[in-house]
Each structure stands twice: as structure tokens, then as C-alpha cells.
Amino acid sequence: MAFFDPTATVKELRGTFDSGKTKSYEWRVSQLKALLKLASFHEKEIIDALHSDLSKPELESFLFEIALMKTGCKLALKELRSWMAPEKAKTSMTTFPSSAEIVPEPLGVVLVISAWNYPFLLSLDPVIGAIAAGNTVVLKPSEIAPATSSVLAKLLGQYMDCSAVKVIEGAVPETTALLEQKWDKILYTGNGKVGRIVMSAAAKHLTPVVLELGGKSPVIVDSDIDLKVSARRIIAGKWGCNNGQACISPDYIITTKDYVSELIDALSSELEKFYGKDPFKSDDLSRIVNSNHFHRLCKLLDDDKVSGKIVHGGQKDITNLKIAPTLLLDVPEDSLIMNEEIFGPLLPIITVNKLEESFNIIKSKEKPLAAYLFTNNKKLKEDFISNISAGGLVVNDTAMHVAVSTLPFGGVGESGMGAYHGKFSFDTFSHQKAVLLRSFAGDLAARYPPYTQKKQKLLRALLNGSLIGIIRVLLGWE
């Protein structure tokens, strides 16, 4: 592919932004509608691309990529006017008489770098926010999902305003060249290593960043639960989300020693119901994205400390890049699999004597993007919510919080910074400008020199908002 000129790209987008075109409500609506159209008219093409990149089952592609993106788009279309409206702020006596408001304004030219695991959703969901907020955008899809990348480049070129929304395809050299430019915001989805590179590059231009990273998202399983439902919900969040290649997938389970065999039985039998006796024959599981990742996962399994711990699955098919849903019991804490984000179909189960010990295990690791708990114990729920720090928490389900647009989606600590989805996306790509309107009346001499004792007293009363104090000073009673 011909190497693009990043400087010229950014310059063109800045020109468009400066023209003011993208600020209008009408432009934003037209672009959001174009995105909806693109997703509706080319559903088959998108699903095919996802199948080619990941063997993603059609329903999963529809559910987690197309439908979620369309829901986000529709919500933005519905709410855009209210999001764009200035928010009145109540002013205090200190600045009386005045009125204040907070006006959201677009940041300018923004860069979205997306990931390969949900290559359609993680590309367009941030773009929805960027457009809704009135920015011009460069989208850099992941080269590891090449079919989707090229579909995105083609469709966005066809449907969107090309002077304001551009797709730049490419790998490390292109990304590096893009990161050298000055952006007004960068949203990156991926891993912590690249996240650090993105943030360092952004620092040179004082560009704020949103980093959507991952982490080892734990699942705590109590024994007082509806086991069948829980097992299915864990499976849906793990293997039902791109075969574990999702940033919010359950990474490992913690349960009690007494309960673990029941849990394994339930997971095994539900897995069989979902994917059959030979999971390689199932069309309902994504494959591993490429041989790099396939080998990475094999390395996790082949670790001497781990290989003997498989209690379900473990089969590998290198020709088709498939790994069966695999459960591992009591892998050691210092094994590779317990110290890296797994991002694949392996699920270690750690056992403890008392479930409360699970909190310390989770807290001894970096803060994950998500943490899950299955229990009917009210006290445990409360402790979990107040003690466990993670991007998001779900009690008695997995991954569902991502579909709730009233919840911010984003990490904390090693799982990232900044958040998006729904109104949070709009805010992420906006600057909340503080606006204070004053009249010329009500000028207070105490603000100005020459300074006197009386002025100090008056200021004191004013800053304290004490009306009595103000009157007393003005009357000379103090």
C-alpha cells in the first residue's frame, strides 16, 4: 500500500474542523445516520469480514458488533440535542449578579486506534462519540483483523463525509507516523504496553488520552447460587465473547475448595450443551486470531507448572487455529497464565478455603477492567462492591454491563483511563467550557486596591457567603 502522508491528512481534517462544518447539529446527525445506514446495508459484508478475521459466529458478530454499534448510534441520534445543550450552573452570592453555564464544545481532530478482537464495534463505537461531539476523526483499525479493516476503509469512504472522517489502514509504521502528529484527543483500545507508547507520544503535544486496556478480570463464585444459570453466564462471557478474546472476558475463577468440583461439573456439562462433544466441530466458537496468539496461548498451557492442571478441554488444532474451551484447576500463582492477561479460551480456577480470601488475591494483582461475583449473600455483595476496584463490576452475570449505555465503560489503573459509551462518549470527545456571564452592575470596590482592612472583612464575608456579614461590614458595624 502506498504510504500515506500523515501531515497532509491531519492538515485537511484541521481545515475541515476550522471551517466549523462539523460543529452543526445537522452535520453530526447526517454522519450518525450514515453510520447506521452503513451498518444496515452491509450487514452481510461485515459479518463475512469478521468471519474471515476471527471465524466469529454470525450471531456473535451481529449481537456484539453490529447491534451494539447501532444501539449506540441510535441513542446518540435521539439524545444529541440534549447532550449539546449548555448546562446551566447555579451561581453563588460571591459572583452575584451573574449567570453561569457549561457549554460542551468539540476538541478538534481526534485519533481512534482500535483493536482486532471486536474490530467493527471498537472502531465505530468511539467514532460515534467523536462525531456526536462534533470532531473530525482519523480511525486506524487493527491490521490484525485485515478483512474488517478493509471493509471499514471502504464503507466509511463511501458513506461518510471524507473531508472529516478518514480511515488510515496500516500497522506499526503507520501508527507511529500517526502518533507523531498533534491530536486533540487520542482514544486507544488495546494493551498496556502500547498504551504507554500512545500516552508518551501524546505527552509531547499535551494531548489527553483515553486508554481502553484489559487485565485479568476475575470471577468469584459462591456456593449458594443457581449453579446452572451461573455456569451458563460465565460461559457466555468467556467463550461466547469471541472465545475469550475480549477485554472484559472472565480471566480466572476463584471459588472454594468445597465447591469447586460441582462448579467444574456444571461448566463442563453446559459447555458440552453449547458447543457439543467436539468443540472443533461447533460453528459457535471464534478461532484464535492468528498464529502468534495461538502460540502465545499454547505457551501458557505448556508451562510445566500448568500442563498437568487441565480438567476440561485442552485440545489444540494448529491448522485451523482452534483451541477448545479449557478449564484448569489450581494453577500456581507464579505461573505465566496467572500473571498475564489470557485473552483466549483458557480458564484457570483458583480455590480458597473461605471465599473472603478471594478479595486479597484480586487486590494483589493490577486493577482489572471488570470483576464478577456470583452470590446470593448480601454481605458478600456489599463487601465486593466496596472493596474491589475495577473498571466495572457485575454481580451475578458477566460482560452485560458493556451493553448498558448509562454506565461508563473504562478502566482504572493498569486497565486504563477515561471512559465512554452513551453520554460518556460524547463527554469524552468534548471540552466542557465554563462560561460566566456578568453584567456591569454590582461592582464591588473591595476587589480592587488600594487594599484596606474593611475590604478584607467584606471579602471575608462574601467568600463565606454570609449575607449578614456583608451587611454588617457595609453598615460599618464591624
Added chain:
Amino acid sequence: MEELAGLTQSLGELRETFKSGKTRGVEWRKAQLRAILKLVEENEDKIFDALQQDLGKHPVESYRDEVGIVKKSASNSLESVQKWMAPKKGHLPLLLFPATAEVLPEPLGLVLILSSWNFPISLSLDPVIGAISAGNTVVLKPSELAPACSSFLANTIPHYLDSQAIKVIEGGIDAAEQLLQQKWDKIFFTGSPQVGRVIMSAAAKHLTPVTLELGGKCPTILDSLPDSDLEVAIKRIAGGKWGPCSGQACIGIDYILVEQKFASILVELLKKCIKKFYGESMENLKNLCRIVNKHHFNRVCNLLEDPSVSASIVHGGSWDEENLMIEPTILLDPPLDADIMTEEIFGPLLPIITLNKIEESIEFINSRPKPLAIYAFTKNERFKQKLLSETSSGSITFNDAMIQFLCDVLPFGGVGRSGFGRYHGKYSFDTFSHEKAVLHRNFYFELEPRYPPWNNFKLDFIKLAYDFNYLGLLLLLSGLRRIFRSKRSN
């Protein structure tokens, strides 16, 4: 580089304190906020002294811009912190029923606050108030360029605040560098863009989020006004230029944009105002802060060095090197490519730039980096609207200057080169909190179509569900949507 004494141990203690959960309780937070109030109330004179020493700040100014700000902020937080801590309910789609969603603010952990020398008390304690309200443990590093205030904070804070949770570390660049090598859960910095870049690069190594409160050249636009209003405007401009620390303020007025025909009257009125506020003689500038140190004094004086700049001085321009005083100085149309018009002035020099039409100010501002604040004195509603929508800045204030800083209800922070992130009031709390998404579900009402093996019935179910087409769903489930009946396999 000399190792900061006991740094590892101090940070270890702060992490332990955070882990213990002590700083999360509302009572602890309130107690600390009360302690800050007590600290400033009981030490007002010491604070005035320290500010006098570091900057020659007059007590009225010190109260207005430092003590008063801290008291107002601490009382406001004290009153509101419980409300801020409460989880916010999130609305849920019916499809997820029965479930509840909430957004729960939680403290980030151990945070670093690096403050600046121009408002050494308020720019230190105001962010600390936010960090404590949000339940974090804190290291504050005050600026070494305001040494009296730095040592006041270091010596006084341990007597009032919980020293297992809040520590002051004094020092210069070496200390800052050592601190920046540590892992923090948030860094809050007030200062210059150059240092801001260094802070953010250091933060990137640990994926630490940062708030950068930087500065920039804050323009003031003066439209034509009736005489009575003009008088008020002039006072507010003078107050916004020389009032706050003699122009050494990030939201201080940097330059004025005015139509050519009003320039001479503006200069005359400003001169009169300066006389009234600060007197006539250089020796008696009691109400004006001095320049913080020799380095900055030279920097500001150097801005005047260029002969074409010094030729544009229409008032003032003298200085007193021994006392680090620079006279309030007005310049008329200095060259736009001179340092004084390309760098943040951060001192008592006020360039006036004339335009043919006041509307040209928009283009003038937009061709420069985004400032922290824009001030516009105008009664023209259309012009106001145009400024509001066509310029970008941290904040915009109409018909006044500086006062937006006092508005707790407005976020305070920059955009572009003037920084990012924001604080004040509830925004301070948010800046030092993580908004944790929490979704509660129970085990009833399981939706079978969520699970594989996939088939067309499930696909159709999900399509309808995403469109919130509940009628369609009912029809589908009751088998009335014929086309799917045969495919139903589960």
C-alpha cells in the same frame, strides 16, 4: 542526585493507609476537611507573612486569592462530600430486567499534587481538598520557588491533618524527578506546558492519569461600551491584570484586543486606574506583588528589551531590580512576532493590540494556542454568541475577569495547550475519583437466546431485543412469527 530522605518508607506508609480503608470513610474525609479549615483559620497571619515574604502579596489579596479560596472550597466540600459519594443510579434497558445499575465513585489510591509558586497556598490546598474528599492518600509537593509558603505547609500540615495519609515533600527539580519515578494513581500538576509534558511522559510509564493545569495567553476583548460601563470594565481589567499576583496568574489577563479608535481612550483610562489603585510612584507600590524571583524578573524585563517592543510602551516600563518590582506597564501594538506576544507574559506587562473591527478578535485568538481563559467585555449579544461558539478556551467570561475561578459550580481547567482535566467543587471530587460501573443481576428470568448453540430464532430474538421491539419479541416467543417457528430448536 541525593535520595529524598525516607521517600520509599513514606510512600509505603501512605499505600498501607490507603489499603487499610481508613481514608474511605465519610467521617475521616470530613475530619480532614475540618482540619484544613482549622489550619487556615488558626494560621491566617502566618500565611499572610509567608505570602508577603515569597511574593510581597498584600494581606487583602492573600485573603481574596488564597485563604478565602481555601476556606470556601473546604466548607463547600464538607457540606457536599456525603452527597458526592452516593452512587448514581443508571437507567437500564427493559431487556436486562430484573437488574439495577449504578455508578459508584471510588478513590483512586495514592495521588501526587505538584503545585505552583504564584498562589502557593490555594493551588496547594485546593487540590488537596479534592483528593481528600474523594478518599485518597496524598503527597503534596509545593513549589520551591515560594520557599516560605512551602515550609509553612510542610511544617503546619502534619499538625492538623492525618500524617499517615497526607504528606508534604519539599524540594526542587531533583525531588520532583524522584517523585515522578514513583507509581501514582493520579498526578495533578499546576504549572507550565514545558513541565506538563515532562510530567505526562513520566506518568505514561505507569499508566497514571494526569490533570494538567497550565496557562497560556489569556486575551481580553474590549468592545465599545457606554461610558459608565466602560469605567467598570477598566477596573475589572486592571483588577484582572495586576490584581492577581501582579499578573503572575494562569488566568490573569495577558493582552487586550480593542478597536483602533478606542485605543487611546483605553490607555488613558487604564493609566488613571493604575494611579488610583497603585499610586504614582515606583517606590510605593504596596498593593502590587513583586516578581517571584530574579530569574522571572529577568525573564519579564527581557520581554521589553527588543527595541521595537520598548518603543511601544505607553505607560510604565520601569523596574526596581533590588526589590524585584516591575511597574504596571502598558504597551500599544508591540510587534506580534516579538516574544511578548508569543510567550505567556506572566508579569505586569499589558500589551494592547488594535484591530480594525472587534470581530477580527475571533480570528486573532483562533490563530494562537487555546488559552485557559477568554474575557470579553461587550453588550452585543450576537458577538457574545459568536465568541462562545467560534473560539475555544478553558473558560470564557463575559464582562468580568478572574471571577470564574470563584465559581464552584463551573469546572476549572484548560483545553489544548492550556491543559486538560478540571477541578473545583464537585469537579475536584470527580477528578480524584474513579467512576466504577456496577451492575446487579439475579438468577431469575433467564433469556435463553443469549446462549449458543446459535440458530436463526436466537438471532431474530436478539435483533428485536436490540431494537427494543417488545411487541415483536412477544410475537416471536408465542410462535406467531411464523417464519421462525420451524427453526426453533431449543
